[in-house]
Amino acid sequence: xxxxREHIRNLVASGDTFDQPAKELRELQxxxxxxxxxxHRERIPLLRxxxxxxxxxxxxxxxxxxxxxxxxxxxxxxxVSLITAGRWDRLLRWYTTVSVVESGDVxxxxxxxxxxxxxxxxxxxxxxxxxxGTSGKVSFLNCDGTDLRFLHDILENLTCWPDPLPxxxxxxxxLLAPASGPMRSIDGFRGHADVFxxxxxxxxxxxxxxxxxxxxxxxxxxxxxxxxxxxxxxxxSFEAASETREQQLGAALxxxxxxxxxxxxxPLLIAGMNNQQxxxxxxxxxxxxxxxxxxxxxxxxxxxxxxGRALPDDYQQQLAAFYxxxxxxxxxxxxxxxxSCLACESGRYHVxxxxxxxxxxxxxxxxxxxxxxxxxxxxxxxxxxxxxxWGGLISGDRVSVDFSPCDCGRPGPAVLPDIxxxxxxxxxxxxxxxxxxxxxxxxxIHG
Amino acid sequence: MTTTTRTSGTTVVxxxxxxxxxxxxxxxxxxxxxxxxxxxxxxxxxxxxxxxxGPAFNVPSAEIVDLLVETGEALKTDRxxxxxxxxxAMVRVSPLPAEVLERAYAVLWRSFQRPSLRAQIDHELGxxxxxxxxxxxxxxxxxxxxxxxxxxxxxxxxAGNAPGVAAMSVVRGALTKGVNLLKLPSxxxxxxxxxxxxxxxxxxxxxxVRSFSAVYWRGGDTTVESVLFRPQFFDKLVAWGxxxxxxxxxxxxGPGFELVSFDPKTSISVIGREAFATxxxxxxxADAAAADATFFNQQACVASRFQFVEGSDEDAxxxxxxxxxxxxxxxEFSSADGPRVPAELRExxxxxxxxxxxxxxxxxxxxxxxxxxxxxxxxxxxxGKIVNVIPVAAxxxxxxxxxxxxxxVGVYPDARKTELRDALACAGVQRVVSLGRAGGMPPGLSHDxxxxxxxxxxxxxxx
Numbered sequence: 001x002x003x004x005r006e007h008i009r010n011l012v013a014s015g016d017t018f019d020q021p022a023k024e025l026r027e028l029q030x031x032x033x034x035x036x037x038x039x040h041r042e043r044i045p046l047l048r049x050x051x052x053x054x055x056x057x058x059x060x061x062x063x064x065x066x067x068x069x070x071x072x073x074x075x076x077x078x079x080v081s082l083i084t085a086g087r088w089d090r091l092l093r094w095y096t097t098v099s100v101v102e103s104g105d106v107x108x109x110x111x112x113x114x115x116x117x118x119x120x121x122x123x124x125x126x127x128x129x130x131x132x133g134t135s136g137k138v139s140f141l142n143c144d145g146t147d148l149r150f151l152h153d154i155l156e157n158l159t160c161w162p163d164p165l166p167x168x169x170x171x172x173x174x175l176l177a178p179a180s181g182p183m184r185s186i187d188g189f190r191g192h193a194d195v196f197x198x199x200x201x202x203x204x205x206x207x208x209x210x211x212x213x214x215x216x217x218x219x220x221x222x223x224x225x226x227x228x229x230x231x232x233x234x235x236x237s238f239e240a241a242s243e244t245r246e247q248q249l250g251a252a253l254x255x256x257x258x259x260x261x262x263x264x265x266x267p268l269l270i271a272g273m274n275n276q277q278x279x280x281x282x283x284x285x286x287x288x289x290x291x292x293x294x295x296x297x298x299x300x301x302x303x304x305x306x307x308g309r310a311l312p313d314d315y316q317q318q319l320a321a322f323y324x325x326x327x328x329x330x331x332x333x334x335x336x337x338x339x340s341c342l343a344c345e346s347g348r349y350h351v352x353x354x355x356x357x358x359x360x361x362x363x364x365x366x367x368x369x370x371x372x373x374x375x376x377x378x379x380x381x382x383x384x385x386x387x388x389x390w391g392g393l394i395s396g397d398r399v400s401v402d403f404s405p406c407d408c409g410r411p412g413p414a415v416l417p418d419i420x421x422x423x424x425x426x427x428x429x430x431x432x433x434x435x436x437x438x439x440x441x442x443x444x445i446h447g
Numbered sequence: 448m449t450t451t452t453r454t455s456g457t458t459v460v461x462x463x464x465x466x467x468x469x470x471x472x473x474x475x476x477x478x479x480x481x482x483x484x485x486x487x488x489x490x491x492x493x494x495x496x497x498x499x500x501g502p503a504f505n506v507p508s509a510e511i512v513d514l515l516v517e518t519g520e521a522l523k524t525d526r527x528x529x530x531x532x533x534x535x536a537m538v539r540v541s542p543l544p545a546e547v548l549e550r551a552y553a554v555l556w557r558s559f560q561r562p563s564l565r566a567q568i569d570h571e572l573g574x575x576x577x578x579x580x581x582x583x584x585x586x587x588x589x590x591x592x593x594x595x596x597x598x599x600x601x602x603x604x605x606a607g608n609a610p611g612v613a614a615m616s617v618v619r620g621a622l623t624k625g626v627n628l629l630k631l632p633s634x635x636x637x638x639x640x641x642x643x644x645x646x647x648x649x650x651x652x653x654x655x656v657r658s659f660s661a662v663y664w665r666g667g668d669t670t671v672e673s674v675l676f677r678p679q680f681f682d683k684l685v686a687w688g689x690x691x692x693x694x695x696x697x698x699x700x701g702p703g704f705e706l707v708s709f710d711p712k713t714s715i716s717v718i719g720r721e722a723f724a725t726x727x728x729x730x731x732x733a734d735a736a737a738a739d740a741t742f743f744n745q746q747a748c749v750a751s752r753f754q755f756v757e758g759s760d761e762d763a764x765x766x767x768x769x770x771x772x773x774x775x776x777x778x779e780f781s782s783a784d785g786p787r788v789p790a791e792l793r794e795x796x797x798x799x800x801x802x803x804x805x806x807x808x809x810x811x812x813x814x815x816x817x818x819x820x821x822x823x824x825x826x827x828x829x830x831g832k833i834v835n836v837i838p839v840a841a842x843x844x845x846x847x848x849x850x851x852x853x854x855x856v857g858v859y860p861d862a863r864k865t866e867l868r869d870a871l872a873c874a875g876v877q878r879v880v881s882l883g884r885a886g887g888m889p890p891g892l893s894h895d896x897x898x899x900x901x902x903x904x905x906x907x908x909x910x
Contacts, residue, residue, distance in 0.1 A: 045801035046797055046798055046801050048801075049797055049800050049801050050797060053797075070794065071790070071791070071794050073791055073794040073795055074794045074797070074798060077794060077795045077798040077799075078798075079821075079823060079825060079826050080826055081823045081826075090805065093802060093805070094798065094802065097798055097801040097802060098798065137826075226850065227847065227850075228847070228850055228874070363790065364790055365790075394790075
């Protein structure tokens with residue numbers, strides 16, 4: 001018998017992924033949530049602790065899931081000192097509390113740095129996808145083989161939904177990313193290039209792999225500064241190295257810009273984070289490439305928060321104007337969720353069937369999901385498809401979700417376009433004299 | 448932000464040049480249950496022109512001390528009900544529970560006692576002579592010169608995590624004889640004005656009373672700050688806490704406009720192996736450490752968050768269990784119940800709970816106190832009655848965890864302070880205290896590494 005979770009995962013290739021009748025889907029999702037909870041409670045100690053503490057022993061309704069949700073913090077709750085002190089076994093123990101990885105699966109012999117550690121987990125059949133925040137501390141989000149296959153299925157079947165793109169390798173590709181690395185966006189860009197681009201004509205921002213230690217370097221240095229062990233020379237070198245890297249990436253981007261300008265009459269694939277995409281279109285405009293002038297079979301992938309880098313408020317409109325007439329993947333998502341909420345013809349982001357949206361109040365405690373109509377609140381969800389980790393998560397995003405059928409004719413729920421981060425909505429004016437050490441090291445690194 | 452002619456809900460009173468500012472339009476601030484309204488500012492009235500001396504420039508310090516002592520007496524009895532009125536309003540804006548605010552208000556008068564005022568003048572300035580006139584000093588070549596601690600023009604951005612900050616700011620401002628504009632924080636919109644109004648009742652129209660204004664504007668509001676924070680109007684910005692406050696203030700600092708910063712700080716405790724000698728000693732240490740950790744329900748900069756225990760994991764566990772119990776006890780400046788542990792921290796702690804025996808956690812998220820024992824200090828900031836206990840082989844190992852952000856270090860037993868204080872000072876620490884004495888800084892000693900009264904004055908020479 002097919003389990004409810006498999007059933008839901010199979011919807012990805014069904015041709016009517018987003019057309020499931022709401023009531024039936026809700027029941028299927030609840031069954032899948034029960035399955036996921038039962039399976040993960042066995043293997044993920046943090047979920048077990050949470051269940052015991054909150055007294056949630058079974059899932060009878062979506063509200064039961066709320067106390068069981070994790071947040072970004074859960075996936076970066078390891079002490080940074082474990083990395084600076086090279087305590088790889090302890091770091092693995094931490095990882096086994098937030099994922100289905102077990103200590104015995106992973107060979108840590110001879111691990112020298114965080115990149116080795118990440119590679120060994122990958123070698124054990126798991127993919128620890130990382131996401132980075134402005135603090136430099138990265139989250140490790142575990143995926144297993146099932147999850148990776150599912151991601152590939154999403155890419156093959158749903159790219160450019162609602163008008164899916166035939167899987168033909170016909171494009172000249174530009175991936176504004178390192179050659180490899182444990183980031184879902186990099187795997188996603190590579191996966192799209194494999195399916196939609198000519199392999200010999202794929203250009204990368206750099207041929208180097210992404211190094212986790214480099215991504216974490218500011219967090220690691222910050223830790224040493226807090227401990228008082230970082231030398232002025234080290235801080236200076238760090239800043240100089242950051243600047244050099246920016247310059248190298250800038251030069252690589254210039255080459256890509258020239259190449260795109262020269263080949264703009266061909267079908268292209270351009271993949272990059274929003275801030276890179278924005279820099280790219282500005283440079284192309286400066287080269288005299290007018291808005292809307294790329295080949296109509298061009299595929300553009302973008303996304304990602306801008307991690308504290310300022311983009312103009314209208315950057316989305318600017319991207320839309322420049323890429324007018326080409327195929328764009330328009331979605332709302334995050335690494336923590338498999339696939340994304342994809343934009344329909346009306347520009348609303350439809351929540352995929354394997355994701356149970358849970359709209360919460362701002363503190364993240366009360367479920368606001370209505371039967372019908374629009375509700376504003378914090379976006380949280382259970383992704384029942386996930387097998388390598390518990391898929392229940394509270395995000396930092398303030399969204400409005402319409403639970404009624406969409407203008408496009410498909411059933412809801414769909415996320416409306418105006419999405420904001422609670423963190424960007426401004427704080428209060430409370431002043432206290434109590435502080436963290438961070439106040440004393442912050443700013444020295446990032447100005 | 449909208450302008451209204453009359454307001455409902457929480458209304459802030461402004462004091463301008465010693466008088467309650469009445470009439471005129473009000474402005475709505477804040478959102479939801481933190482909403483309040485305050486009178487619109489008349490910027491011209493918030494400065495004292497440099498073309499004339501401030502009202503109290505030539506008032507003898509003895510008279511000012513008398514006035515402050517009388518104000519203290521009036522605060523103690525609160526006959527006018529001004530403190531009671533402020534307290535009722537404070538409950539709506541302060542994150543502190545009503546009972547803690549009540550007890551803090553009941554002792555506000557203590558900052559106004561004669562011996563403590565005298566101690567500040569004597570220890571920080573070397574006596575009243577230099578405040579009241581010119582002090583003769585003999586120069587190396589034998590020539591005579593004179594110096595005077597001249598009254599300054601100060602704008603104070605005060606912190607609101609403990610009502611005593613407002614009292615301390617009024618006392619210091621009065622003792623300088625200068626002019627003082629106090630910017631109220633949104634978590635304490637009422638204490639400073641209640642004190643100033645009480646002072647005005649004691650001595651209506653007194654020059655010191657006319658030397659004070661206290662108003663609210665949203666911190667960082669450039670339409671106010673870029674106008675006022677200028678050397679033409681003020682000599683110094685006295686800014687308390689909050690990284691955003693200090694960094695925001697920096698942009699205005701320049702020739703003639705100085706920053707006196709009571710930086711945001713954090714505090715720790717170190718507990719020697721002597722605590723494990725007897726059950727009584729352990730109880731005594733845990734109780735003293737709990738007092739330090741819960742000062743203003745851990746909202747104050749003196750509140751200890753990391754505690755280093757000289758001993759094994761098992762020793763640390765015995766201590767931690769006892770400490771957890773003592774954190775849930777009501778004290779003069781803390782309540783039995785604190786704020787619930789915020790979701791963000793709960794996440795981090797939940798993970799640690801799953802990592803026994805490397806980590807152990809005592810207590811729940813109900814705000815009655817929670818203790819985490821870990822091999823190294825945790826990366827997150829323990830807040831809301833959370834203490835992180837770290838076993839160390841020797842107390843000297845704990846010194847490496849003190850730094851420029853560390854204000855107060857409580858030590859048990861007292862005898863161990865001597866061996867640690869130079870190393871702690873070298874690391875950046877400003878106060879080494881007997882465990883249990885972190886709260887309530889004694890007047891006349893340094894604060895954040897300097898003598899405030901000395902730093903607030905303008906030192907002028909006659910050579």
